[in-house]
Amino acid sequence: MTSSDEQTGERSLILILGDQLSRNIAALKRADPDRDIVLMAEVAEEAGYVQHHKKKIAFLFSAMRHFATELKEDGWQVHYVRLDDPDNSGSLTGEIDRLRAAHPVARVVVTEPGEYRLKSALQDWAEASDVPLEMLQDSRFLCSHERFGEWAEGRKQLRMEYFYREMRRETGLLMDGDEPEGGKWNFDHENRKPAEDGLTLPEPPQTSPDEITEEVLDLVESQFGDHFGTLRPFWFAVTREDALASLERFAAEALPHFGDYQDAMLEGERFLYHSVLSHYINAGLLEPLEVCRRVERAYYEGDAPLNAAEGFIRQIIGWREYVRGIYWRNMPGYTEQNFLEATRPLPGFYWTADTDMACVAAAVSQTRDEAYAHHIQRLMVTGNFAMLAGIDPHQVHEWYLAVYADAYEWVEAPNVIGMSQYADGGLLGSKPYAASGNYINKMSDHCAGCRYSVTKKTGEDACPFNPLYWDFLVRNRDKLRNNPRLKRAYSTWDRMPEPRQEEYLDSARKVLDQL
Ligand SMILES: Cc1cc2nc3c(=O)[nH]c(=O)nc-3n(C[C@H](O)[C@H](O)[C@H](O)COP(=O)(O)OP(=O)(O)OC[C@H]3O[C@@H](n4cnc5c(N)ncnc54)[C@H](O)[C@@H]3O)c2cc1C
Numbered sequence: 001m002t003s004s005d006e007q008t009g010e011r012s013l014i015l016i017l018g019d020q021l022s023r024n025i026a027a028l029k030r031a032d033p034d035r036d037i038v039l040m041a042e043v044a045e046e047a048g049y050v051q052h053h054k055k056k057i058a059f060l061f062s063a064m065r066h067f068a069t070e071l072k073e074d075g076w077q078v079h080y081v082r083l084d085d086p087d088n089s090g091s092l093t094g095e096i097d098r099l100r101a102a103h104p105v106a107r108v109v110v111t112e113p114g115e116y117r118l119k120s121a122l123q124d125w126a127e128a129s130d131v132p133l134e135m136l137q138d139s140r141f142l143c144s145h146e147r148f149g150e151w152a153e154g155r156k157q158l159r160m161e162y163f164y165r166e167m168r169r170e171t172g173l174l175m176d177g178d179e180p181e182g183g184k185w186n187f188d189h190e191n192r193k194p195a196e197d198g199l200t201l202p203e204p205p206q207t208s209p210d211e212i213t214e215e216v217l218d219l220v221e222s223q224f225g226d227h228f229g230t231l232r233p234f235w236f237a238v239t240r241e242d243a244l245a246s247l248e249r250f251a252a253e254a255l256p257h258f259g260d261y262q263d264a265m266l267e268g269e270r271f272l273y274h275s276v277l278s279h280y281i282n283a284g285l286l287e288p289l290e291v292c293r294r295v296e297r298a299y300y301e302g303d304a305p306l307n308a309a310e311g312f313i314r315q316i317i318g319w320r321e322y323v324r325g326i327y328w329r330n331m332p333g334y335t336e337q338n339f340l341e342a343t344r345p346l347p348g349f350y351w352t353a354d355t356d357m358a359c360v361a362a363a364v365s366q367t368r369d370e371a372y373a374h375h376i377q378r379l380m381v382t383g384n385f386a387m388l389a390g391i392d393p394h395q396v397h398e399w400y401l402a403v404y405a406d407a408y409e410w411v412e413a414p415n416v417i418g419m420s421q422y423a424d425g426g427l428l429g430s431k432p433y434a435a436s437g438n439y440i441n442k443m444s445d446h447c448a449g450c451r452y453s454v455t456k457k458t459g460e461d462a463c464p465f466n467p468l469y470w471d472f473l474v475r476n477r478d479k480l481r482n483n484p485r486l487k488r489a490y491s492t493w494d495r496m497p498e499p500r501q502e503e504y505l506d507s508a509r510k511v512l513d514q515l
């Protein structure tokens with residue numbers, strides 16, 4: 001043994017990232033509390049690479065501080081670096097170097113980061129470093145990169161539905177032997193009702209900030225006061241225990257109607273029957289599989305119908321795992337894609353909510369207040385508008401990455417670049433999610449209070465989504481004309497009298513000129 005081995009005693013430095021707040025995280029599972037040192041650090045580089053929402057930063061810092069306290073209580077040696085520590089180097093690799101200068105280690109162990117950017121930074125650091133870096137697979141995900149690669153290999157189209165069926169078989173979730181529970185894989189035709197009047201809407205539990213959270217809120221106010229978003233009132237759970245309570249509340253109160261009203265929107269109602277669990281799952285406070293098992297149990301115990309349980313489980317073991325697979329298979333470069341060559345800058349109202357479009361104002365203002373909007377607001381309101389208006393998808397991507405508490409590039413980018421902006425040219429979705437005001441009117445009550453008229457197709461008071469929808473199709477005809485799912489729309493356009501077409505294009509131009 002060399003003197004340096006004696007000094008390090010084979011000790012490992014275990015780096016735990018801000019979205020790896022789980023006692024089951026691979027790097028901790030392999031570690032020894034009596035020998036290894038855990039490093040957790042709040043660093044400017046991670047908090048500032050986009051202008052993250054204040055609530056998102058506060059959630060992560062507070063959850064990190066709580067998790068570090070729990071690990072210490074469990075007997076781990078935790079080195080926790082606060083953002084305002086005067087010696088804080090500002091980067092994770094800087095903090096690794098600082099810690100190992102004081103406490104020599106034989107290796108650095110980390111669970112694979114969720115973002116390509118950070119994974120590369122750590123790998124670059126390791127190449128230049130004299131200690132090895134071990135990067136372990138993130139076992140919280142059900143589908144490893146290799147497994148996704150096996151599934152994707154040789155397929156012409158990577159459709160989520162087929163991937164999802166394999167995940168159902170592999171997890172056994174809602175399976176009756178080899179067959180799906182209820183005889184069908186997907187019950188979506190029973191879902192997606194518009195919200196009716198008189199629904200009783202549950203609210204996610206509101207956790208009061210404790211001393212640790214209050215301290216973090218003050219820090220965020222002073223250091224990130226210029227970032228987007230309302231900081232207080234702050235009600236997110238920041239511990240696993242409280243996140244589990246949110247899961248229980250969802251299973252009892254919202255899940256039974258989750259499927260029915262999954263796509264509905266109501267003025268002033270921010271959560272409807274959604275779980276509001278994504279930021280807890282993505283940060284590690286809840287495990288995706290345990291969430292699905294809890295929902296499956298609700299079905300078997302008769303507390304939730306099959307369309308709700310199946311629809312929810314599909315979002316997690318289907319969509320969530322699938323988008324992660326798409327991200328890693330296509331990075332680097334995925335976030336730069338711009339199939340439709342859209343170049344318009346993101347309009348200012350994405351930050352201020354200052355627009356007469358009632359649906360957009362509602363989605364942006366609740367995003368500002370809660371760092372949350374549900375799927376249909378993200379996809380069919382803010383996402384749809386950006387795509388129809390030809391906004392640069394990279395700017396759209398950076399907006400989504402900044403403003404939601406659950407946003408990490410591995411999940412946000414495929415949803416934005418792929419699903420919502422069609423900037424990947426159809427790798428993820430079989431057609432652009434483009435819709436006129438009619439869809440929003442059907443699924444929400446926003447139009448009733450809007451200064452625009454959803455039934456007017458052109459002219460000054462017409463709902464801007466209406467002319468923009470046609471302008472989008474016409475503008476991108478060369479790229480979209482062969483999509484079988486758009487054939488009907490193009491033939492409707494072609495049958496329209498030319499003066500009518502001109503009215504649409506003229507109205508669209510006026511909307512775009514005002515952005
Ligand atoms: C443009 C756009 C951007 C998005 N950005 C993000 C993001 O940054 N982070 C993120 O976690 N989700 C993102 N999504 C997916 C989805 O909108 C959110 O997961 C969901 O709104 C979170 O709210 P919830 O927990 O109440 O979800 P619920 O409606 O209750 O759904 C249950 C769970 O399913 C998972 N889920 C549902 N849909 C998806 C999906 N398309 N992709 C991945 N997981 C899904 C989430 O874990 C969610 O908690 C985005 C969707 C779109 C259209």
Ligand code: SF4
Pocket residue numbers: 356357358359360436437438440441446447448450451452453454463464465
């Ligand atoms: S009229 Fe158009 S802009 Fe106004 S709320 Fe309806 S869809 Fe949105």
